[in-house]
Amino acid sequence: MLYKLWRSFIKEIFLLKRDIGGIVIIFVMPLLLIITITLIQDSTFRNLEGAKIPIIFIDNDHSEVSQNIKKELEGSKTFRLLTNFNEKTAQDAVFSGEYQMAIVIPENLTKDLNANVDSKVQTIVSSFGLEADSAQAQKKAPKAKELHLYFDPATNAGFKSSVMNSVNKMVFEIENKKIYKAFQEQLGTTEDIEENKNLISFKEITPLKGEKEIIPNSVQHNVPAWTLFAIFFIVVPLSINLVKEKSQGTSVRARISPTPYFVHILGKTFTYLIICIIQFLLMVAVGVFLFPYFNLPAFDVSGNMLSLIVVTLFAGLAAIGFGILLGTLAETQEQSAPFGATSVVVLAAIGGIWVPVFLMPEFMQHIAGFSPMNWGLNAYYDIILRHSSISQVSKELFLLFLFYIAMVAISIFYERKQNAV
Incomplete structure (x- = not known):
């Protein structure tokens, strides 16, 4: 056999x-x-890691909030901002596939955000029986503002979701800081809220081999x-x-x-x-x-x-x-x-x-x-x-x-x- x-x-x-x-x-x-x-x-992978994606940034606000958003985007390792566009040319450039996305900041964003925050804070303060600016509290909250995001139709859905979540997080953090600041002014406190850190944060735990982290790569x-x-x-x-x-x-x-x-x-x-x-x-x-x-x-x-x-x-x-x-x-x-x-x-x-x-x-x-x-x-x-x-x-x-x-x-x-x- x-x-x-x-x-x-x-x-x-x-x-x-x-x-x-x-x-x-x-x-x-x-x-x-x-x-x-x-x-x-x-x-x-290396190109995406090392090279920044060019995106169009149009600032119609030219004030604190838009400048903070611009600073955050410029400070990221992902984007390179292009500013010599108007909304129409930006839309055409993105929809034609020349660029992946454009962000348009609306006019009076900072002004309306401040007014909205002040109105809400004044209402809350007065409800506790504290002295507040009654005229400010009775002001009608301004209409909600929209940041326009234009994406190339061929852009991956995951990329879109990631960008929108990042922009939303930036605006949320800016609004929170303004609310804290408004309460400080009303209550007369001097605490530095910039030093306050988030109670909840994220830490990725990766497997270890000895004392070295195991990070999967393309070869594996x-x-x-x-x-x-x-x-x-x-x-x-x-x-x-x-x-x-x-x-x-x-x-x-x-x-x-x-x-x-x-x-x-x-x-x-x-x-x-x-x-x-x-x-x-x-x-x-x-x-x-x-x-x-x-x-x-x-x-x-x-x-x-x-x-x-x-x-x-x-x-x-x-x-x-x-x-x-x-x-x-x-x-x-x-x-x-x-x-x-x-x-x-x-x-x-x-x-x-x-x-x-x-x-x-x-x-x-x-x-x-x-x-x-x-x-x-x-x-x-x-x-x-x-x-x-x-x-x-x-x-x-x-x-x-x-x-x-x-x-x-x-x-x-x-x-x-x-x-x-």
Whole structure:
């Protein structure tokens, strides 16, 4: 049995040696993908971090509130203000896509805000029976003011929400300070409210490794994601080789030989599992040794290498099972190659390789739970980012192995049915 398995393994190696295109797909293409996409994502991240977004700022108030808003925006690390516009030209520039957004401060914003605050404070003070300016208290509160925000129609909804929340927070803080100041004047206190800090603040707590914070980066996300994509792309050469065996009569000789068919399946499994491990080691080597030369963070696998190899083995089994099924069902290379490539891309999209699952619509998030790529990706992320153990990702490993068993079982059943006499 072991000798027959060894002969099956050697046969698969010879088939791969003759398929230069398949070897390029298996090894070279994933390396190019991981380098290119990681560089693009990291460059985008650095540009957004270091470069300021130009936005149009139109000040029709020219007073305290508008100056405070302008100061806050200029002091941020996000925006660079452009002021040589009027509202009409700003609207045209933003809606045409020349700029991402414009902020228009209305006239008399400071004056009306002060009047509104004074009116409310006078009303409250007089309700306590304290001496107040009755004329001021009886004044009608001014009409609510609107800050006009113009956004490029192509602007991301998350960016819009973030900007509006930031502007709203600035105006709210300015109004609060004015209310405190007005009460101070009415009550004759001298406390410095500028020194008062918020009772509630936010502090992000990140995982620690020793005394160092663990901060996820583009490399930690891309290496496991594109390793999985590479592993599943063996579906293409594997299915093509199975179709070749049928067209060349190799499968007929295998059926009439005393060697059980499942031994041929095991031979293919062991061959392509070794290829999966080599793919994984190449991707890790690129992340650890090559990425620092591109000014990218090095891929950190310290203490996780064995666990990652185990996940790779189970992910490889799932990919091999799918390739065997596809090669068994397909009758020609014209069927197996395009369908194999397309199905891998679809599984990658569903599984969260292209777009994170949490950003998908709810019904797509449920569908993602059925993708073997999603199981493998979750297992990789749990180990790399959450420092989980093998036992903690056992559910994903079980699903990947079950997927392999199901694919192979269907393939053997179909092959026997097709060749039953």
